[in-house]
Amino acid sequence: MSGRAVRRLAWCLLLVGLVAVFGFVAVGAAEHGATGATTTVDANLAGVATQIQHEYTLWKQFLYSYLVAFMFFLSLCLGSLFLVILHHLFDAAWSVPTRRMLEHIASLAPVMLGLFLPILIFAPQIYGWMNVDPHGDHALLAKSVLFNRPAWTVVSVGLFLLWWLFSWRLRSHSLAQDKDGAASHTLAMRKWAAGGIFVFAISLTLAAIYWMKSLQHAWFSTMYGVYYFAGSTWVTLATAYVLALYLKKTGPLKDVVHKRQIHDFGVLLFAFTVFYAYIHFSQYFLIWNAAIPEETFWYVLRETGSWWDVGMIIIFGHFFVPFLCLLRIDAKLSMTVMLPMAAWIWLMHYMDMQFNVMPVLHPAGMSLHIFDVICFVGIGLVLVTIFRRWFAAHPPYPLRDPRLKEAITHHEVKPAPAGVETH
Amino acid sequence: MPETNTPYALIAEFETAADIMNAAVRVRDAGFRRWDVHTPYPIHGMDDAMGLKNSKVGWFTFFGGMTGFTTGMTMIWWMNKWDYPVVVGGKPLFSPMFAFPVSYELTILLASFGTLFGMLFLNRLPKLYNPLLKSRTFARFSNDRFFIAIQCDDPKYSGTETRKLLEESGGKQIHFVED
Numbered sequence A: 001m002s003g004r005a006v007r008r009l010a011w012c013l014l015l016v017g018l019v020a021v022f023g024f025v026a027v028g029a030a031e032h033g034a035t036g037a038t039t040t041v042d043a044n045l046a047g048v049a050t051q052i053q054h055e056y057t058l059w060k061q062f063l064y065s066y067l068v069a070f071m072f073f074l075s076l077c078l079g080s081l082f083l084v085i086l087h088h089l090f091d092a093a094w095s096v097p098t099r100r101m102l103e104h105i106a107s108l109a110p111v112m113l114g115l116f117l118p119i120l121i122f123a124p125q126i127y128g129w130m131n132v133d134p135h136g137d138h139a140l141l142a143k144s145v146l147f148n149r150p151a152w153t154v155v156s157v158g159l160f161l162l163w164w165l166f167s168w169r170l171r172s173h174s175l176a177q178d179k180d181g182a183a184s185h186t187l188a189m190r191k192w193a194a195g196g197i198f199v200f201a202i203s204l205t206l207a208a209i210y211w212m213k214s215l216q217h218a219w220f221s222t223m224y225g226v227y228y229f230a231g232s233t234w235v236t237l238a239t240a241y242v243l244a245l246y247l248k249k250t251g252p253l254k255d256v257v258h259k260r261q262i263h264d265f266g267v268l269l270f271a272f273t274v275f276y277a278y279i280h281f282s283q284y285f286l287i288w289n290a291a292i293p294e295e296t297f298w299y300v301l302r303e304t305g306s307w308w309d310v311g312m313i314i315i316f317g318h319f320f321v322p323f324l325c326l327l328r329i330d331a332k333l334s335m336t337v338m339l340p341m342a343a344w345i346w347l348m349h350y351m352d353m354q355f356n357v358m359p360v361l362h363p364a365g366m367s368l369h370i371f372d373v374i375c376f377v378g379i380g381l382v383l384v385t386i387f388r389r390w391f392a393a394h395p396p397y398p399l400r401d402p403r404l405k406e407a408i409t410h411h412e413v414k415p416a417p418a419g420v421e422t423h
Numbered sequence B: 001m002p003e004t005n006t007p008y009a010l011i012a013e014f015e016t017a018a019d020i021m022n023a024a025v026r027v028r029d030a031g032f033r034r035w036d037v038h039t040p041y042p043i044h045g046m047d048d049a050m051g052l053k054n055s056k057v058g059w060f061t062f063f064g065g066m067t068g069f070t071t072g073m074t075m076i077w078w079m080n081k082w083d084y085p086v087v088v089g090g091k092p093l094f095s096p097m098f099a100f101p102v103s104y105e106l107t108i109l110l111a112s113f114g115t116l117f118g119m120l121f122l123n124r125l126p127k128l129y130n131p132l133l134k135s136r137t138f139a140r141f142s143n144d145r146f147f148i149a150i151q152c153d154d155p156k157y158s159g160t161e162t163r164k165l166l167e168e169s170g171g172k173q174i175h176f177v178e179d
Helices: A001-037 A060-091 A099-106 A107-119 A139-143 A149-180 A183-211 A222-249 A259-290 A293-301 A309-328 A335-360 A370-393 A404-408 B019-028 B045-049 B057-083 B098-124 B138-141 B158-169
Strands: B007-014 B033-036 B147-153 B172-178
Touching: A001 A335, A060 A099, A060 A149, A060 A183, A060 A222, A060 A335, A060 A370, A099 A149, A099 A370, A107 A149, A149 A183, A183 A222, A183 B057, A222 A259, A222 A335, A222 B045, A222 B098, A259 A293, A259 A309, A309 A335, A309 B019, A335 B019, A404 B057, B007 B138, B007 B158, B019 B033, B019 B045, B019 B147, B019 B158, B057 B098, B138 B147, B147 B158
Parallel strands: none
Antiparallel strands: B007 B147, B007 B172, B033 B147
16 A cells, blocks of 8 residues: 555544544534433442432533543643653663653643642532542442542642652753763663652552542542553653654754654554553453443443443544554654644543543533633643743753764764665 | 576675665665665664665554454354354343454464564565575675675676676675575
């Protein structure tokens, strides 16, 4: 198959996906209009107390929309922190030129804390379990060590402080190395990364449980943390791909980002496409196979109304479409495949966040609200503005990293004068 | 074995990676198809310098994987839903859910078979004998020398012209290897 045919096929698949998304959103909106504004989550199966009364208000809609957008952008922040940590753990060379931009995104953690304040303050309006007496709800009582408001507040703030600490140390050593070029910074960053990977795994899991999973506190899934991690790293890799390409085309990374970096991001993106599918399938499969009401109610709700279609879109759009499009080695370097793919990946991760959060507020089916757009654009703008300011204020890549030369030398020998393609 | 003494390839020796890289570019630009580069270690960028395209092995992998997946799904559907229907654990007689792990394993198995056997097929392997090993100097390709071998059955091959090309590219010890 020629490169052109591949591109055509990829475009067709994307187009079909897009039409499906818009179609079902339209249907979902119509259905929601018919069912009215007040809804009740009733997944009370076989005596399991999972019933939370929810009165739909515009304020609640705002908070939920805000939570979805927040979790989306938190994915980018944590995914970047993970990629920076990974770089140091593997003593990688190829990713040196793209490390600075990821360090900046990871360092947005304290900004994320600021953006978290509405969720922190109005938590009882979002998380139903905060209004329930644990003595009347065994599922809550059993989890009450973590599931009480003081613990929730302290741990939530603590998570941001941890991310802030690690991202700050990793970035400040990196910036200091730009000035003095000392190898000791590399060694220090490696130590922070070695401890950081454990802190990262635990803190991300807690964040996913506290801020998304606890919307339905009675549920069990040991895969939930890694599930959020897989999706987060996936969307971060797509973002890093486009960002690296953009910074190469516009100048700052022109001489240091080559085909190799772009290709490696593509390969990792492909790997995480599969990894996410593997994790989400496993979570569903275990629950489906055991078929006990304490676990199934979460998916039963998500197979109601147009949430069923969202689930299908996640299966096909989150996995099959990117998987098939990225399968070929040359697709990972084709801009006509990868740029629409990155936009598609943002859309799919957003759908995934909606799928996790919104069924609690809209049990009848997906219902997009103008607040969804406002919150997404709002949080996005804040983060982009700060990122741009940081990026402009510092060197665009680690100038004196010991492995920089290795990273930017694509050919081991000097390219031949005539006829040789240089990358 | 009858002695044929037909020339198999013209080989040239180079001393550095940069030399052979430049020489490979010239051989590529001259339009040769049946030739190869032998080096002690992989040289990044050599694929481009030789004008090598993406390997076709991927197609064997892909169709191997597709075969594995469809085999798994069809097999389980046929056994559980059609040939000998038994309800297990209150589950439907067939669901892609429980058929998936097996289909997925078969996808991987047959995809790796496709990769291995596709690679062997495309490389015409196993091959028990390679005429190049007759050359005494050629043995240094696994130590400290770099070689280009142009096969005599290449459509572009002509005794004097090809030798001249290799000489101009900086090749040393240019000689024939017999089949």
